Amino acid sequence: MTGSAELEDRALQSLAALLSGAVADAMRAARGFAGGVYLRSSTPGLLRLAVLAGLPGKLFRPWWRMHMDRPFPVADAHRLGVEVLLTDATETMRRYPQLAAGLPFQFGSLYVPVVGASTPFGVLTVLRPPASDATEVLPDRDRMTAVAEELGAALATLDKAGPGVLWDGEPMCTRPPAEGPSSRCVGGFTWDPADGTVMADDALWTLLGTSREGFAGTPEALARAVTRDDPRLLLAALRETAAGRPPPHPLPVHTADGGLRLLELWTSGAAPAPPYRVSGVVVDPGPGPAADCAADLLPEGVFAVDRLGLITYANPRAAELLGRTRTELLGRPLWEAVPWLDRPAYEDHLRGALISPDPVQFQVRRPRGSRDEVPLGRTGGAWLSLSVYPGASGLTCKIVSMGRAADTAEATPFDARVEAEETDVDEPVTGLPTTPPQYRPIVLAIALSEAVTARQVSEVVMRELLPAFGGRRLAIYLLQDRRLYLAWETGFPQGFLAPFDGVGLDAKLPGVEALTGGRPLYFESMQQLAATYPGIPMDAAEGARAFLPLIASGRPVGSCILGFDRSRGFSTEERTVLTALAGLIAQALERARRYDNEAALARGLQEALLPHRLSAHPLVKTAGRYLPGTLGMDVGGDWYDVVEAGDGLALVIGDVQGHGVQAAATMGQLRSAVRAFTLGDHSPDEVMSGTNRLLIGLDPGQFASCCYVRLDPVTGVARAARAGHPQPLLRHPDGRTEVLDLRGGVVLGVDPQARYPVTDLLLEPDAVLALYTDGLVERPGTDIDEGIETLRTTLSRAGTPGSPSLSRAADLLTAEARQATERPDDIALLLTKRRSPNDSDK
Numbered sequence: 001m002t003g004s005a006e007l008e009d010r011a012l013q014s015l016a017a018l019l020s021g022a023v024a025d026a027m028r029a030a031r032g033f034a035g036g037v038y039l040r041s042s043t044p045g046l047l048r049l050a051v052l053a054g055l056p057g058k059l060f061r062p063w064w065r066m067h068m069d070r071p072f073p074v075a076d077a078h079r080l081g082v083e084v085l086l087t088d089a090t091e092t093m094r095r096y097p098q099l100a101a102g103l104p105f106q107f108g109s110l111y112v113p114v115v116g117a118s119t120p121f122g123v124l125t126v127l128r129p130p131a132s133d134a135t136e137v138l139p140d141r142d143r144m145t146a147v148a149e150e151l152g153a154a155l156a157t158l159d160k161a162g163p164g165v166l167w168d169g170e171p172m173c174t175r176p177p178a179e180g181p182s183s184r185c186v187g188g189f190t191w192d193p194a195d196g197t198v199m200a201d202d203a204l205w206t207l208l209g210t211s212r213e214g215f216a217g218t219p220e221a222l223a224r225a226v227t228r229d230d231p232r233l234l235l236a237a238l239r240e241t242a243a244g245r246p247p248p249h250p251l252p253v254h255t256a257d258g259g260l261r262l263l264e265l266w267t268s269g270a271a272p273a274p275p276y277r278v279s280g281v282v283v284d285p286g287p288g289p290a291a292d293c294a295a296d297l298l299p300e301g302v303f304a305v306d307r308l309g310l311i312t313y314a315n316p317r318a319a320e321l322l323g324r325t326r327t328e329l330l331g332r333p334l335w336e337a338v339p340w341l342d343r344p345a346y347e348d349h350l351r352g353a354l355i356s357p358d359p360v361q362f363q364v365r366r367p368r369g370s371r372d373e374v375p376l377g378r379t380g381g382a383w384l385s386l387s388v389y390p391g392a393s394g395l396t397c398k399i400v401s402m403g404r405a406a407d408t409a410e411a412t413p414f415d416a417r418v419e420a421e422e423t424d425v426d427e428p429v430t431g432l433p434t435t436p437p438q439y440r441p442i443v444l445a446i447a448l449s450e451a452v453t454a455r456q457v458s459e460v461v462m463r464e465l466l467p468a469f470g471g472r473r474l475a476i477y478l479l480q481d482r483r484l485y486l487a488w489e490t491g492f493p494q495g496f497l498a499p500f501d502g503v504g505l506d507a508k509l510p511g512v513e514a515l516t517g518g519r520p521l522y523f524e525s526m527q528q529l530a531a532t533y534p535g536i537p538m539d540a541a542e543g544a545r546a547f548l549p550l551i552a553s554g555r556p557v558g559s560c561i562l563g564f565d566r567s568r569g570f571s572t573e574e575r576t577v578l579t580a581l582a583g584l585i586a587q588a589l590e591r592a593r594r595y596d597n598e599a600a601l602a603r604g605l606q607e608a609l610l611p612h613r614l615s616a617h618p619l620v621k622t623a624g625r626y627l628p629g630t631l632g633m634d635v636g637g638d639w640y641d642v643v644e645a646g647d648g649l650a651l652v653i654g655d656v657q658g659h660g661v662q663a664a665a666t667m668g669q670l671r672s673a674v675r676a677f678t679l680g681d682h683s684p685d686e687v688m689s690g691t692n693r694l695l696i697g698l699d700p701g702q703f704a705s706c707c708y709v710r711l712d713p714v715t716g717v718a719r720a721a722r723a724g725h726p727q728p729l730l731r732h733p734d735g736r737t738e739v740l741d742l743r744g745g746v747v748l749g750v751d752p753q754a755r756y757p758v759t760d761l762l763l764e765p766d767a768v769l770a771l772y773t774d775g776l777v778e779r780p781g782t783d784i785d786e787g788i789e790t791l792r793t794t795l796s797r798a799g800t801p802g803s804p805s806l807s808r809a810a811d812l813l814t815a816e817a818r819q820a821t822e823r824p825d826d827i828a829l830l831l832t833k834r835r836s837p838n839d840s841d842k
């Protein structure tokens with residue numbers, strides 16, 4: 001086993017080196033500042049980020065995993081085998097609004113599929129500065145495509161020689177490729193106060209990354225060109241030097257790209273008295289003590305973070321404001337060295353600085369108890385202002401105390417917003433608090449498009465729509481048999497809406513007339529509402545109301561009522577957005593109705609296809625469980641089966657991609673195919689290969705994972721084949737439980753020439769074999785390996801003295817899933833136990 005582990009470790013290292021080199025080449029080819037490569041994993045339909053270069057993995061954890069059926073460019077590039085080119089944020093927002101909502105920043109991106117010998121392995125991706133036109137990016141795309149082709153060929157060779165090219169771990173984070181040796185550049189200039197002219201050499205413009213065209217030759221123009229922080233400080237330094245008082249140390253300044261430069265001034269010429277002629281140089285110090293020494297003298301806090309998130313420099317004031325010593329800061333990831341910065345709101349700003357060229361400024365509140373004397377605001381924390389300047393090698397950050405700024409009205413909403421966001425997230429950020437205002441309608445539209453039940457639609461409206469417009473009350477009525485029935489309410493006094501439940505379309509009520517008239521009704525106060533509808537019951541003395549008709553494709557669906565605690569007006573822009581969102585709500589509710597009908601059909605189909613009785617053997621006990629998902633289309637393609645095979649039994653478990661009627665129908669076809677091949681006394685690899693070819697021939701547009709075990713009950717010898725399915729668990733008679741290491745092939749339905757190697761194992765008397773689908777071990781935000789380890793531990797406990805029967809063990813393994821209110825995927829479990837002569841398991 002040790003030798004095998006060493007070989008696998010060496011193979012993984014070789015794969016990692018190959019991928020890292022390819023990502024670096026792709027970044028050079030496409031002139032990108034960050035890049036990565038996604039690879040297929042052992043989980044069907046899931047791509048994993050294998051290498052991430054130029055960005056800290058912690059900040060981009062929501063993008064570590066990518067399901068192939070998600071509306072993201074990585075998924076499209078892999079599933080469709082096409083290149084995806086997004087020139088800028090506008091193009092990204094138009095084509096992939098979910099990506100734009102999660103990363104609403106100015107950047108472009110390229111996605112190229114990695115294919116070798118007709119096998120799709122994954123996707124190369126590069127983030128780059130935005131481009132004004134696609135033709136500007138096409139040469140970069142072509143060079144990157146060549147890199148992807150070379151990588152695909154190399155991966156095909158590895159795949160043929162080894163166990164298969166898969167990635168199931170966390171991404172390996174690497175530094176961006178070096179652009180060449182660092183050279184310290186020096187640019188000079190001279191200012192003559194007598195005539196006010198400034199002369200600068202070409203080296204200065206090279207250093208500043210600009211040109212002399214348009215330079216007015218004045219000190220004000222020079223100050224604007226040299227520093228973007230505060231040109232007035234540079235002008236003051238020039239005047240002080242002209243008066244004979246040059247600064248004792250080089251002045252640190254930040255250029256337009258956020259890079260740190262040192263400015264040194266002195267007097268020159270032969271003037272007998274002030275004002276003297278001033279000469280100066282701007283120096284790119286590069287890494288080293290010169291830059292550190294200069295920044296150490298600044299009264300503001302300054303620290304630097306590289307592109308992997310490590311703190312590379314911090315001056316004394318920064319350490320004081322951050323509440324840490326310089327030793328505690330240097331060389332550590334920012335969010336570990338300063339834990340109170342590990343919040344979604346702050347992380348979103350840092351993500352923006354890393355992938356967008358624009359500087360970022362935001363306020364942060366450090367919690368009480370840090371080691372410094374910064375004034376505290378009303379909320380018990382120190383308020384700081386953080387300015388982040390992007391650069392090629394990382395971020396330069398300036399941090400200053402806001403004094404009593406936390407006591408201002410502007411700070412209070414921000415504080416409340418941050419407190420509300422102190423939760424961990426593992427999917428792209430789509431909530432309103434961290435999303436710029438111009439993206440709010442997009443985020444709301446995305447959230448509504450993903451809701452598939454009436455309850456989910458209502459929850460989205462309550463969670464996203466109400467806060468966006470400051471609302472506190474919500475009611476949704478659905479139309480059925482020409483009457484409006486209350487489907488959801490929140491914020492209204494208990495029982496207040498009961499009299500309105502089931503009202504007919506002839507009632508003189510604003511919710512009814514908004515629907516029958518097909519136009520929204522807005523009331524800026526309750527007095528205005530009472531004047532329009534005399535005698536209507538009121539739930540509050542004041543407050544605005546909006547009644548929105550829910551109409552989908554010309555068909556009335558229902559009405560939506562938004563309530564506000566205070567009187568307020570509705571701008572033209574707000575009315576336009578609310579009208580558009582009402583249409584989206586209506587479409588989502590209409591889709592929910594279709595979902596209910598399809599779900600009922602799919603449930604009936606699946607109940608008919610799942611086995612009602614498992615084949616039995618005197619020496620074998622089996623127990624199976626199936627749990628449908630509760631999110632989206634809650635019926636999927638998971639199945640299990642036990643089939644008589646000569647003198648033995650075939651144990652089968654599988655998972656068809658997707659949910660709904662099509663998945664259930666495909667599952668039934670595969671179950672029948674596996675049964676037919678088994679009854680024909682075929683070996684496990686022949687069963688897998690035959691079923692694979694059958695699925696490809698049916699061409700349902702789906703693929704499936706499967707694990708097939710042929711067991712001899714008398715000897716306990718088992719022969720197993722695996723097609724992209726999670727590894728089984730084996731609990732030995734002494735309770736020791738292990739994750740088996742069965743060799744396997746790709747999922748069914750992808751490659752007609754796929755091979756499925758067979759592994760021999762022994763099932764001792766009283767040992768238990770557990771086959772399961774990924775829905776039992778996958779949890780949002782956690783790695784599947786953690787779920788498998790939890791399942792292994794639970795199965796091990798089920799093997800201790802006084803352990804439950806096999807049926808109760810199956811209940812124990814699925815207990816947490818059965819109690820969960822939300823199951824993203826369906827679950828199948830099959831337990832098999834060989835009976836010993838004195839086995840009393842019932």
